Amino acid sequence: AHIPVITIDGPTASGKGTLAAGVAARLGYHTLDSGSLYRVTALAARSAGVAPEDEAGVVAIARAMKLQFAGVVVLLDGVDVSEQLREEQIGAMASQVAAHPAVRAALFDLQCAFRQLPGLVADGRDMGTVIFPVAPLKVFLTATAAARAERRHKQLISKGIPASLADLRADLEARDARDRGRSTAPLKPAEDALSLDNSLVGIDASVQQVVDWWEARLPFGA
Numbered sequence: 001a002h003i004p005v006i007t008i009d010g011p012t013a014s015g016k017g018t019l020a021a022g023v024a025a026r027l028g029y030h031t032l033d034s035g036s037l038y039r040v041t042a043l044a045a046r047s048a049g050v051a052p053e054d055e056a057g058v059v060a061i062a063r064a065m066k067l068q069f070a071g072v073v074v075l076l077d078g079v080d081v082s083e084q085l086r087e088e089q090i091g092a093m094a095s096q097v098a099a100h101p102a103v104r105a106a107l108f109d110l111q112c113a114f115r116q117l118p119g120l121v122a123d124g125r126d127m128g129t130v131i132f133p134v135a136p137l138k139v140f141l142t143a144t145a146a147a148r149a150e151r152r153h154k155q156l157i158s159k160g161i162p163a164s165l166a167d168l169r170a171d172l173e174a175r176d177a178r179d180r181g182r183s184t185a186p187l188k189p190a191e192d193a194l195s196l197d198n199s200l201v202g203i204d205a206s207v208q209q210v211v212d213w214w215e216a217r218l219p220f221g222a
């Protein structure tokens, strides 16, 4: 059966997750937050004392971890780790473990399994280029580094976590440089991706744009 997929790729803190959730809610589709899989791998490695540089060690962790998903909740070996996954340190470690080709390969089937009826909205870095290359609609989300740092800053402050805007911006630029520069599945727009600049329009307008693009393709996407 043909199960439709919309991919949303883009850099750190560009608002991919919020956009994917909004589009999925409008269409009644499932979501895949692929970054959370690299984050949970990083967390499991940290808990086991495996260094992010240890590719074989991280692969063993990725194969052994027992995951359950319930909406935005992620259980690792039966424990809800959703909050921990959002830590900045885990995001940075996720970007390190994600640079290993064997780690990406170990997470491939799991990502494909999210493609279920009536459809999927998948967000990450390589959804349109590697995991779902035949997706009928691919979106590449951009936003300036300043807008992205501000977005992340607001998120942290609202949770009562103190943060420096300058440090956040430096961290996200370092993470993007690693994600763009790696040899396996680098962050880049698919050739057939449509780009959307999230610093120009609000979330509702972005969701509407993606839904409009999807409806324009429907004979093909449905």
Ligand code: C5P
Residues within 6 Å of the ligand: 012, 013, 034, 035, 036, 038, 039, 091, 094, 095, 096, 098, 099, 123, 124, 125, 126, 127, 175, 179
């Ligand atoms: O999107 P998020 O910030 O949760 O992703 C965390 C890290 O996981 C990213 O910096 C990136 O290195 C990695 N990632 C990836 N491929 C994806 C999604 C995330 O390499 N599809």
